[in-house]
Structures are given as C-alpha cells and as structure tokens.
C-alpha cells in the first residue's frame with residue numbers, strides 16, 4: 001500500500017501555498033485507518049540539501065508555485081521538524097521519506113529536506129519535511145528560514161530522555177517568537193520507543209505526561225521508533241506486572257499530517273509572496289556526538 005521510491009532531486013524548493021486554517025486538528029490520528037482501507041497511498045521522494053558536506057554551502061530559491069500546484073494536481077506543504085539534538089529528527093524524517101533507518105547519521109547543519117507524497121482520496125499531497133539542526137550553533141543563522149511559510153510542525157523528543165521532553169517548551173517558545181500561529185497544526189512525536197524499558201520507567205517520559213503536554217499545546221501525540229517500526233501495542237514485563245505501551249507506525253505520522261493539511265481548502269493562488277531566499281552555511285561538520293542522555 002505504501003510505496004517507497006527514493007531519489008534525489010534539485011535544491012529548488014516549490015512554493016508551498018499559504019494556508020488559512022480555521023479548524024482544529026480534527027481526527028488526525030484516525031487517518032491511518034483510512035490508509036488501511038486503501039484510501040491513502042504513499043510515495044516518497046528525497047531531497048537532501050545542506051547536509052553531507054564538510055564545508056556546507058546551501059542556497060535555494062523558487063518562483064511562484066510549481067506549475068503542477070497551480071493546475072491543482074499536487075499541493076505541497078512545508079512541515080518543520082524540530083527538537084533537541086540527538087532525539088532522532090534525521091532518522092525519523094529518513095524513515096518517513098525513505099522507509100528505512102539511516103546508517104551513520106551526523107549532526108544536521110542548517111537543514112535537510114526530504115519529500116514524501118501521499119494520495120488521499122484522489123488528491124496528491126506532497127509533504128516537504130524540513131529536518132532542522134537541533135544544535136543551537138548549527139541553526140541560529142537559519143531560524144527565520146525554517147519558519148517561513150510553514151504549514152505544520154513536528155515536535156520531536158526522545159522517550160528515554162526526559163531532558164529532551166523538558167526542552168519542548170523552548171521549541172514551543174521559538175515557534176511563538178517566530179509568529180507561528182496556533183492555527184498551524186502541531187504534532188508531538190516521542191521517538192525511540194524501541195528503547196522503552198519499564199525497569200527504568202521513572203527515568204523515561206511516560207505516555208501520560210506526553211499526552212498531557214500534547215493536549216495542553218493543541219498537538220496530536222504519536223509514540224514511535226525510527227529504528228524499529230513498532231507494533232501497535234508493546235507490552236513489557238516489569239516485575240510481576242505487564243506494562244503496555246501504545247505505539248504508532250512512523251507512516252501514521254505522515255498520514256495524519258497529510259490528512260490534516262488536506263482538510264484545509266486553501267486557495268492555490270493565495271496572496272502569499274513567492275518563496276525565495278538564499279542562505280549559506282559555512283560550518284565544519286563535526287562527528288556526531290554520542291547521545292548519552294539519561
């Protein structure tokens with residue numbers, strides 16, 4: 001049902017249409033059920049820009065919308081992926097777009113872009129995922145580009161690292177400082193669920209805590225693993241007690257985001273200015289720091 005077909009393409013970004021969101025997030029998490037019934041078809045493309053260079057130089061530009069967008073054949077949405085360094089943003093976006101866990105990831109500098117397309121009830125939707133740098137020093141010159149014409153945000157934390165969960169407030173604040181309205185759909189992703197260990201439950205982020213944070217901030221919560229696609233329900237033994245965790249497949253996230261964005265009938269020729277701009281990042285790519293949280 002989900003076809004993963006990856007390829008690299010140019011650095012030119014299509015101009016995402018500006019959305020006017022009037023509804024709340026509706027039933028985003030029920031979208032995966034539609035996928036099961038064959039109503040949602042997926043296809044992925046990948047465009048890696050800005051990463052992979054010792055000396056990274058990154059530029060991008062685009063004109064007013066792609067021809068296909070103007071013809072209504074495909075709408076493209078910019079989805080920002082943010083969260084602390086090491087929570088797995090790169091691995092997650094790679095899994096979402098390429099269907100596999102990447103080997104040998106390095107710290108993101110600037111941003112990497114990956115596309116994934118889905119067909120929902122006859123309409124092709126393209127999600128352009130912006131995998132942003134978690135480390136302050138690799139993102140500070142880029143922040144304004146990140147937030148320009150964003151249609152949805154994925155907030156990622158590591159379920160085994162409470163510090164990354166506590167860090168979410170700062171990401172919410174950054175969104176606010178960059179004038180991201182609450183009408184922009186937000187999704188909370190607890191990653192690395194494969195490392196859940198009931199024996200260390202008090203040192204991990206409980207699903208109750210994450211759910212409550214998501215509710216307070218108008219987000220839809222998913223718990224998943226970029227590494228090992230989880231089963232729906234994982235139970236682990238803790239002493240003589242069985243602990244059950246609800247799990248989501250990474251594709252559920254894509255489907256929920258696509259379904260949520262599709263519901264908003266934005267005008268294709270909105271008054272939004274063309275997405276254009278350029279930036280350069282001159283940084284040395286360091287070794288990926290070992291993630292030693294908790």
Ligand SMILES: Nc1nc2c(ncn2[C@@H]2O[C@H](COP(=O)(O)OP(=O)(O)OP(=O)(O)O)[C@@H](O)[C@H]2O)c(=O)[nH]1
Pocket residue numbers: 083084085086087088089090091092105106107108109132133134135191192193194195224225226227228291
């Ligand atoms: N066990 C497990 N490890 C993961 C998972 N996702 C990512 N990792 C590991 O976590 C580390 C950090 O992953 P990245 O995807 O590079 O993290 P990031 O958030 O993009 O980090 P920055 O680029 O610095 O912002 C790597 O060693 C990954 O192999 C997961 O679902 N499970």
